[in-house]
Amino acid sequence: MSWVLGVDSGGSGLRFALGSTAPDGTAGVTTVAATASAEPLRTGPSGIDAGQLLARLLPAVDTLLAQAGVNTNTDMEAGSGPGVLSAVAIGAAGMATLGDGLRAELPAALAHSLGVRRLVLAADAVTAYAGALGQRPGAVVAAGTGMIALGTDLTGWRRADGWGHLLGDCGGGAWIGRAGLEAAMRAHDGRRGGSPALLSRMEEVFGPAPELPGLLYPRTDRPAVLASFAPEVARCAVGDPIAAGIVSTAARHIAEAAAAVCPPSGACEVALTGGLFGLGDPLLVPLRAELAGQLPHATTVSAAADPLGGALLIAGALAGDTLRLPHDARLLNVLTEQDG
Template sequence: MTDTASTVLALDAGQTGIKVRMVRPAAEPVERVFPGVRTDQPLLPQLAAVAHELAAGAPVGVIAAGVSGLTSAESDAGELRVLVRDLAPGRVLLAHDSVTSYLGTLGDGNGAVVASGTGVVTLAVGAAGVARIDGWGYLMGDAGSGFWIGRAALDAVMRAHDGRGPSTSLTSVVRSRWPELEDAYVQLQSDPARVSVVAWFAEAVAAHATTDAVAERICRDAAEELALSVVTGLRRVGAEPAPVVSAIGGVFRGEAVRAAFEDAVRAVHPGVRFEAPHGTGLDGAEALAALAPAHPLHAMVSAS
C-alpha cells in the first residue's frame, strides 16, 4: 500500500516546459514533461491540471512547485490547494522558480545563483537574509540575458548599416533571417515570438566573440551586468569572505561571457568559489518539501 503522506509531487514550471516528478516510498520516481506555462493566462489552474494528470486522482502528501513568472497576486498556495483538493494533499508549497533554481543548484547553503537564459534572475542567500536581483522582464530589466544580448546585437547591426557604428560580422547573421535589413524591424515587431527571436541571436554573438570586436564587446558588457547582479546580491546578504557562486543557463555556455563574468566577480571577491550546479530546478522543487522553517528561503515560499 502506498504511503500517501510521504508522496511528493514536484513541479518545475517554466515557460518552455513543466517538468514533473512523483516521488513515492519504495518506488522509482516517475517523471513527465508537459508544455510550458503561459504567463498571459492564470498560472495556478495550469499547475493544477498538470498535477491531476500525473497523480491520476490518487492522494499525495506534498505538492511543491517552482513557477516562472509567478507574481505576488498568484503566490497563494491556499488557492492552489482548492484547485487540487481532490488529491487531498497534506501540504501545498508554492515559490518563484528563482527559489527552486537556487535549491536545485546550491542546495540550502549560502551563496548566489545567477540563471541567465532568455531572461535572467539572481538570488543570493546569506547571514542577512535573501536578495533577489533583476528578473524584471525584457522591458524593464533582464540585464545580461539572452534577450539583452540579442537586442544589443540587432542594435549594433543597424548602427553599422546606418554608418553610426563599426562594421560587424553579426550583420550576416541577421541577414540570414531577414535579407532586407530595412524591413527587419517591421517583421520582428509583428512576430508574436519576438522575445525568443531576439534571444536567439545571443548564441551567434557568443560564437563570433573571438573574431569580431562588436560581438566581444557585447559579451563583455553582458558579463559585467551579470557580475554586477551577483556582487550586489552578495553585498545585500552579507557575503562570506569566500562566497559560493553558480552561473547557470544558456548564456553561460558562451566562453566569452563566462570568463569575463568570473573575472568581474573575482575582482570584487578574490576568494570566490565557482561551483557547477548540484542539481536541477526539479530537484529544487522537490527540496521545498524538506526546507527547514528557519532557512532564509522559507519566507519566500507560500505554504498551505
C-alpha cells in the same frame, strides 16, 4: 517512504517529477519518474492561469504514479491513492509578480483533488537556487532568456534583476541578442558602433535588415526571439570587437547582480545555472574575470541540479520538516494543513 512532487513551469512548458523520500527527510529525495508538457502556461488578469496549471498537473500525477507502480485504487487506504503526495513544490517563472491567482486557488484545489496538505509555491529563481546549492547560504545566477540573481544567508532572500526584458534582465539572452541586433542595424545604417559581422549573421538568420522591425515587433514572444540571436553574438565575439564588447558587458552585468545578492559576511558560493552559460568561453571567460574582481571572496561552483531538481528537493524537505530556506510571501510561500 513517502511520495513528493516537484513542478517546474517556465517559458518552454511544464516539467513534473515524482520523488520518494524517507519520512524524516534525512535521506534526501530520489527521483522516481518524470514527465513534461511543452506548452507554457497562460497569464491573465490575476497572473499565471491556476486552472490551466491544475488541468496539466492532475493528469501528470496520474501518469507519474502509474510509472512508479502505485495502484491508486487498491492502495488508497494505505495512503497511496488520493492523498499519497506528502508534499508538492511548484516553481514558476513570474511567481513573484504574477502568482496571485496561484496562491489564491491552488492550495484548496490540490487539497480537494489530491489530498495535498503541504504545498510550496516558489519563484523559479528559488527552485533554481535549491537545485544549485541545496539549503546552504550562497548566491545563484539563473540566466537564460532573462537573468536574475538570488542569494540568502538563510534568514532572508536578496534579489537582483529579473525585471523582464524591458526593465532589466541585464546580461541575459534577450539582452545580448537585442544588443547584437542593434549593432547589426548600426552597421546597416553606417553608424558608429556597427558590426558588419553581426549584420551578416542577422541577415542570414532573419533576412534583409529593413524587414526586421516588421518581423520582430508584432511577435508576442519577442524576448525569446531576441535571445535566439545571443549564440550568434557569442560566435562572432571570437573575432569581432563589437560582439566581444557586448558579451563582456553582459558578463559585467551578471557579476554585478551576483555581487548584489551574495551574503555580506564571510565566503560566498556562487552557482551559475541556466541555458545562457552554454554560450561557453566567449561569456564564461569574461564572467570569471568579473566575478574575481567584484567578488574576490566568492567561489564559483557548479550547480548540483536544475530547477526541477530544486523543486523536488524543496518538496522532500517540506515533507520531512527539514525546510531551512527562508519563507517569503512571494518568493517561497509555504502553505500547510495548519494554515487552514
